Amino acid sequence: MTGTVAAADAPGYPDGFAQRYRAAGLWSDRTIAQQFRATAGTWPDRPAVVGPSGRLSYAELDEQTDRIAVGLRDLGLRAGERVLLQVNNDLPAVLAWYGMLKAGLVPVATLVQHRRHELNAVASACAPAAHLIDTGYAAFDLAALASELAAGQSSLRVLLTTGPGPGQATLDDLARTPGEPAALRARVERWQREISPDAVAALQLSGGTTSTPKLIPRRHAEYWYNSQAYAAAIELGPASCVAHILPIVHNAGIVCALHAAHSTGAALALVPHDADQLLAVARQIPVTHMLMSPPMAADVLRRPDLAAALSPMFALTWVLGAMPPALLDVFETGTCRVTQMFGMAEGLCMYTARSAPPELRLRSVGTPVSRLDEIRVCTPGTEDPVAPGQPGELCCRGPYTIRGYYRAPERNAEVFTADGFYRTGDIVVELEDGYYTLADRIKDLINRGGEKVNAAEVEELLMRHPAIERVAVVAMPDALLGERCCAFIVPADRAAPVDVAALRIHLAALGVAKYKYPERVEIRPELPMTSITKLNKAALRTEIAALLAAESQR
Secondary structure (H helix, E strand, C coil): CECCCCHHHCCCCCHHHHHHHHHCCCCCCCCHHHHHHHHHHHCCCCEEEEECCEEEEHHHHHHHHHHHHHHHHHCCCCCCCEEEEECCCCHHHHHHHHHHHHCCCEEECCCCCCCHHHHHHHHHHHCCCEEEECCCCCCCCHHHHHHHHHHHCCCCCEEEECCCCCCCEEHHHHHCCCCCHHHHHHHHHHHHHCECCCCEEEEEECCCCCCCCCEEEEEHHHHHHHHHHHHHHCCCCCCCEEEECCCCCCHHHHHHHHHHHHCCCCEEEECCCCHHHHHHHHHHCCCCEEEECHHHHHHHHHCHHHHHHHCCCCEEEECCCCCCHHHHHHHCCCCCEEEEEEECCCCCEEECCCCCCHHHHHHCCEEECCCCCEEEEECCCCCCECCCCCCEEEEEECCCCCCCCCCCHHHHHHHECCCCCEEEEEEEEECHHHCEEEEEECCCEEEECCEEEEHHHHHHHHCCCCCEEEEEEEEEEECCCEEEEEEEEEECCCCCCCCHHHHHHHHHHCCCCHHHCCCEEEECCCCCECCCCCECHHHHHHHHHHHHHHHHCC
């Protein structure tokens, strides 16, 4: 068997651990495409995906993605080559994902919100051969962006589009690749036999703690097992339907929605972040499971018709910060339970079981979903465990947590312990029964409605503005999105203070995704320090929270 990414580029699991996970029955010897085909063979007529543009059964999705895979290879793309994905939440995203995996290609999970700055960094790191853009995305000209990117990236030679556009092929074209189904399937099966189940299947993006994005290598066997373990934790089955409104190619979308549903024969209801479209899909197919974030919760609580359509759910899982009490009033019923989860693209996933006592479900982010997940809570910056019940940095190792970033040896040396535990940067406290609660974070990230904004990255970009001498970007609390970005700025000598509008113009010129833009500016003559070289960001977060609280009382 061959790998799809050089082993030196993506540190793998040590042999002893891989053998242990296989001996325990957690990892299989199948690729993701082979796993999906097994499910499709078992449940051919069940709905596999339902979206604004229609629905596909497992059999239909299986055949169409065979054709897409053959079409991609006929375009000259080769096994192991990387493909940038910029797709919205609808059927084309699912068709592209499985079609690429069946072709032996490696999807790179960028977002439609990403712009020149982010895509250049990702492309420089992984040398993609192709780029798929969503031509139905009206908020930005992705075709122009793709053209600009290709001009600066010599590896890019194929542009694909979800609909009519400037590329070499559309997904519709590829889904009509001619040939008898059996012959197409034989080609796909031959390619799959050449792929090791331990090979890299996809590259996810890390929220990270550095200004340079890190790519996360997810492997066939461990990635599929990650979803199987999550599906078991949330009690997913063939009669279930998982609705997903967060970006589907995010790690949460793949693990908690796409692969989770398709590892059990469940349906995936896939919609953009739009209350009307969610309502339309929920009226087509009963939703049993869903992740809920603050922005959609606000929509649901404003819309009795949408709440009613979703209220028969089995489990509503809350993510991202404090839960609105009104959500419990609507969804904590005799049949539905409100749960919580915690996860990261690097691997570890925790979930609060429906059977857990209500007070534990509502104050904890859960317990690990795999019996072979290993957790240490350490004094930050050390490998020393804290006393039971004390806060410390969450460190993890297990059958679906990566052992290293892609082409990042220096970063790997910083964030992994000597024995392979990943330092998450999150401060947790262990509660009873192996449950954990989040207490704080070490990593300097702003979680804006599920999109992780790297403060160091934004600070470096803002420092290019001639009117800024010093800057600190911190999270400020927000009822709708959980957190937004606030920039504390020390103006350069004799420079007029900059405002939010000026920062938007500056970052737009640099080609930065809009969700990273600061949404408040505070001008200060100096910034607080904890030492000669270290900013006191805790003080700034406290200050902006106090300012917002005072303003809300006026």
